[in-house]
Amino acid sequence: MTQEIFKDTVFILRDEMYRFARRFVMSSDEAEDVVQDLMVKFWQKREELGQFGNLKSYALKSVRNECLNRLKHHEVKRGFADLQLHQSELYSIEINNLKEHIIRFINQLPEKQKMVIHLKDVEEYEVSEISEILEIEENAVRVNLMRARQKVKEQISQLMSYEQRSISK
Numbered sequence: 001m002t003q004e005i006f007k008d009t010v011f012i013l014r015d016e017m018y019r020f021a022r023r024f025v026m027s028s029d030e031a032e033d034v035v036q037d038l039m040v041k042f043w044q045k046r047e048e049l050g051q052f053g054n055l056k057s058y059a060l061k062s063v064r065n066e067c068l069n070r071l072k073h074h075e076v077k078r079g080f081a082d083l084q085l086h087q088s089e090l091y092s093i094e095i096n097n098l099k100e101h102i103i104r105f106i107n108q109l110p111e112k113q114k115m116v117i118h119l120k121d122v123e124e125y126e127v128s129e130i131s132e133i134l135e136i137e138e139n140a141v142r143v144n145l146m147r148a149r150q151k152v153k154e155q156i157s158q159l160m161s162y163e164q165r166s167i168s169k
Contacts, residue, residue, distance in 0.1 A: 010042050010049065013059045020060055024067035034066050098156075105155045106148070112136075113148035120145055 014035055021031035038059070042049060052058040106117055115134060119125045120141075127145075131138045 006043065006046050009055055010046075010059065011039070013056055014039065016056070017059055017063045021063050021067055024064065025070060030070065034063060034070065038062050038066055101159055102152065102156065105152045109148050109151060113144045113151070116141055116144040117148040117152070121149075 017035045017038065018031050021034040022028060025031050025034065041062075042059070049055060049058075106114060109117065112134070116130060119130045119133065120127070125133070127138050127141050130141045134141070136144075
């Protein structure tokens with residue numbers, strides 16, 4: 001099939017193909033892309049196009065199939081994006097849940113350890129400043145801080161191992 005015959009038999013269908021595609025994809029840019037992609041495919045298959053009795057019917061069926069494939073592809077992409085959003089929401093919930101657990105673990109500590117860990121890790125005071133505020137030795141601040149952190153770490157480890165067992169069951 002020569003370029004002239006292609007232009008007279010296939011290329012003249014582009015406006016009709018565009019209008020048909022526009023009904024499927026609801027976007028003029030997407031419809032233009034569909035028609036352009038099909039025109040390229042038709043040109044590449046120009047020697048085989050003579051086999052089809054009704055070229056207009058074949059072109060419109062091709063438009064329909066291409067549009068359906070694109071819509072299906074968009075749904076898959078949107079579903080994947082929704083899944084990622086859902087997973088990030090779940091991750092946020094888990095982080096907030098973990099924060100609540102950590103706060104609860106800290107609140108269960110003995111009073112001195114609770115004050116030391118709060119002043120050091122939340123308020124970001126230096127050990128010397130905490131020593132002055134609580135009127136205890138700097139060494140006692142370090143020991144209470146180490147014990148408080150160790151206790152919270154153990155409780156977090158227990159919580160995580162429990163959740164891992166729950167997941168694997």
